[in-house]
Amino acid sequence: MIGTLVFVLAFLAIGLSVVLAAMRSGRPPAGSRPETRGTRRAWGLGIALVVLVVGVGVPLLILVSNGEDHAKQGAGGVDLNASQTTGRQLFAEKCATCHTLAGSNAVGRVGPNLDTLNGGDLKPAFVLDAIEHGRARGAGQMPAGLLYGADAKDVANYVATVAGR
Numbered sequence: 103m104i105g106t107l108v109f110v111l112a113f114l115a116i117g118l119s120v121v122l123a124a125m126r127s128g129r130p131p132a133g134s135r136p137e138t139r140g141t142r143r144a145w146g147l148g149i150a151l152v153v154l155v156v157g158v159g160v161p162l163l164i165l166v167s168n169g170e171d172h173a174k175q176g177a178g179g180v181d182l183n184a185s186q187t188t189g190r191q192l193f194a195e196k197c198a199t200c201h202t203l204a205g206s207n208a209v210g211r212v213g214p215n216l217d218t219l220n221g222g223d224l225k226p227a228f229v230l231d232a233i234e235h236g237r238a239r240g241a242g243q244m245p246a247g248l249l250y251g252a253d254a255k256d257v258a259n260y261v262a263t264v265a266g267r
């Protein structure tokens with residue numbers, strides 16, 4: 103939304119500066135004082151600045167803010183903390199191939215759907231236990247120790263937060 107607005111404003115600014123530049127380049131009306139070299143320089147500099155800010159700064163700003171937004175956005179507009187953001191990345195690498203989880207756009211079908219498992223109410227300890235020990239209760243194989251330590255905790259934390267949303 104804001105990105106679109108900024109873009110529209112940016113193009114308006116470019117358009118305006120071009121129009122102004124075009125108007126200025128016409129012959130000055132008879133009798134008026136010719137522009138000094140100084141004012142012409144100032145105009146050129148000003149326009150160059152506008153073009154630079156709009157052409158480079160604005161796209162950069164949008165890129166940066168977009169990237170952050172997407173990384174931190176869980177499902178259903180949940181904001182993720184640093185641990186959960188790491189967990190989200192690790193989930194994509196280690197778990198998404200086998201599990202469905204809307205928060206990660208994961209659609210794996212080897213293991214249970216984590217959004218509907220236990221009604222979507224998963225506790226971090228439960229997920230952590232599955233990661234540590236693996237599962238083989240007849241519904242397929244999940245290897246033990248896919249992740250360890252802080253990584254395992256981050257993923258458990260993340261899954262518990264977004265599952266069922």
Ligand code: HEC
Binds near residue numbers: 198219232241242261
């Ligand atoms: C190779 C496929 C595969 C991968 C990779 C995988 N899982 Fe699983 N997962 C399974 C299967 C299959 C089951 C069900 C096994 C059973 O119950 O027999 C399962 C079960 C689970 C369960 C439910 C445990 C229970 O007691 O009901 C959770 C939670 C889970 N996985 C989380 C994860 C997380 C988190 C990751 C990433 C670290 C992951 N899985 C990676 C296949 C996988």
